[in-house]
Amino acid sequence: MEILENNLFEAAAEGNVNSLKKLLQEDPIILDRVIVNNFSDTPVHVAAILGHVDFVREILGRKPEFTRELNTRLSSPLHLASAKGHSEVVRVLLSANSQMCLARDRNGLTPLHLAAIKGRIDVVKELVRAKPDAALVTVDRGQSILHLCVKYYQLEALKLLVQTIGDQEFTNSKDSDGNTILHLGVADKQIETVDFLLKVSATEVNARNLSGMTPMDILIRSRKDVRDEEIEESLKRGGALGSMQNNSSVHNNRYMASPGSHMFFDQPDLSSNIPKNSWKKMFKQHENWLEKKRSALMVVASLIATMAFQVGVNPPSGVWQETSSTPDSQGNPATDFHYAGFSILAHNYPKTYERFLIANTTGFIASLSIILLLMSGLPIRSRIFMWILMVITWIAITALALTYLASIIVLTPERERQKQSILFVIGFTVLIWLGLMALLLIAHTIRLIIKIVRKLIKSLSPKRRIPGQGFTSRGSV
Template sequence: MEGKLHEAAITGDALELDRLIKEDPDILSGAAAEETPLHIAAQLGHTEFVAMIGILKPEFAHAKNSEGQCPLHLASAKGHVETAAKLLEINSDVCFVHDRDGRTPLHIAAMKGRIQVLEKLAEKKIKAAWVLADCGQPILHLCANHNQFDALKLIIERVKDKAPEKLVEFVNLKDDDDNTILHLLAARAQYQGFTALDVLHQNCGPLDRMRIKYLLGERAKRATNIRGSKSYGIKRSMWDLLFERKNAEKSETRDTLMVVAILIATVTFQAQINPPGGVWQQDGTITRKKFASDQPEEVMYYAGQSVMAFNHPSSYSWFITFNIVGFVASLILILLLVSGFTFRRKVSTLALTVTTWIAIMSMLVIFSVTFSSLKSENTRDVHSTSTWIVSPLWLALIILLALSVLPSGIKYIWMHVYKGIIRSVKRGFKHLFCCLCFRKSREEDSEGRNDVNV
């Protein structure tokens, strides 16, 4: 039976509905609470079916579906004028029902540009125009954001007709960002410096322009009539967009540096506790020469000590030194980034660059020393060849990078350090000269007094 009721709602067959009710007077009571026949009929625009349901079950007008929408929401979204009017006759308070997104049927009609439905709703319940959506936006803001300027004009006209004393208050309603509709309209043409009235002049005909200007009142001005002031609505210029892009690039660079620093810290820490070649698993002795010309001697080693420290003590010294340097440099880099060091000042950029270079160069030295100490007789030629190929290339890269950074570094030192020293020296000589002149003047005054006394 419920399936037949559903089919009757889809087709809008009022006669079938009447027959089903005669067969089972309680059939509407057993309908699904979330998707009532009134929802289906309202969405499809079956006005006669809606009227019959409204008489039998007027409480269905307030029922909400899974999206939190009442039947009037659905009729308003589809633009079914007669159906919306019939639902308003059943219960006009449904104009204030919010859906899951906090929007009323008036909001839906305005956003969709359903002008005729919007007019019916505004005529019946103009107070609903003051209701804010859950996003904090008044209905005029929703119209502007969805390019529904005809709906915007209609709402302003209806507010003027129904509550003229509240027109200024209505137009000055603000969203969560503290913007009125005038600010929002001006922002649509912000880079040209237009006001809201300029936007209306571009988007409306002559008659509409006169009407809207009259509705907005004397407070509405053209940009050419505003002297010595900037429109409050023009909050972002093209320069703001450029700075945003540069800030985004700096943020990406900062994030990349953070990843590199964490990676280097992880690698160096792991190499410190687990050095190349491993560690001795038990205590023992090893025969080795401290220097090539020395006699072999037995050296005691203990479990947990590095094998490389005994087999290649010189290489291990280089390894442990640069491993510590790389680890500390990476920690310093992480600390600088976490502390809010940015690229806005050259000294910050220079500090981050130098620290990164030290960490990366330490990694290179660690790799070279490790590769050299762990090579075997079979890989000696490979090591020599790779060293002769990679070393010049890496050295050339370092020189190029140094040359690219050196001029700006020298300029910075010249501008801030050297000139500061020169200024300090000049200030010192000037102070010394003033002191000497003052002393000489005092001596002359003293001699003059002595002559007078004599």
């Protein structure tokens, strides 16, 4: 019997209908035994994945229950044929049992999901025609089949489904995070997908996800890309707005609450897509810089700390190799006492060494402070924390520059220093550097103070109810 069953699977792999008929003549219940026995795949699975439509039709004409058989991955023959794009086999399977359109495999996917993910347009047409409800089945994290089309870059399948179903609720379905397919298309910079969706009248261009963000907000907050400008223009033509623009009917208040709710949340300023407020967008990009560059900043701080430590224990000009407190080789008493292991710079230029040591130690401590702050788990998005981190970073870099200046001065020969030209250039450069650092520090300090004052004013402003609206607001600054 085992030999006959092996022959049956060989016939399925070849799509040989004549061999199938001969095996049925030899053993009329061979198909029943295959159903009962614990095989990973049935002959219909094998024939379906290989596209042998005549073989599938012959078996289903005798045993249509083969359409319900699942392999170890819970895939039916319809799953396999759909994934491979064998539309003729799909039609035969659907004619025997269209309910298998709703069957899920181990990953929770239906045959229609697989066909859409693989871009099998003809199969998608057959499945939707046979069972339109299959398009409404959601998968992990509440994703619809449209979300899968965007996720796997299947624009043609997306177009077919949107145009075929033609339902506004279906087109604007949201996943567990509240994202529509327009949110996903914008986030992934899929220009053609965004353009298509904006042409569909059923698309809600200003739908909000659970974070309260519209597709325009997603574009502003997403990674920067050369396609941003084109997508932004398309969204604007489609009537898309940022969250702040959406709230313009509520006197541009930044504090919103759900109807009947007393819980307030601060809406982020996402109106930076307006040209007149482009400077706000620049500042927001700067605020996100530290978070994106946390690892790079850690490497820089570690490098500065390493350099400062190395220069501290091995200063310019090195250290004395021997002690001169004893007479020299000719028996003459030593006149310039020094000890082995002590700094030559400290002996020859005591005042310069003092300045050198202060600058180097400052840079070393500042770099260690940066490392400690980055590893502390403090909220790097906090303005105060970001300001402190910037100040310490500037201190570390400036201290490094001053250490370099002191080193160059003591290593420059006396005759070159007397020319004053080198010292003038170095001194002028350092002054420019210190002026730039002071300017940046003052500018960011002023920004921080302004933000703090604004928040204090908003927190102290009286709450009021807007007539005719289902939410509470606070007076805007």
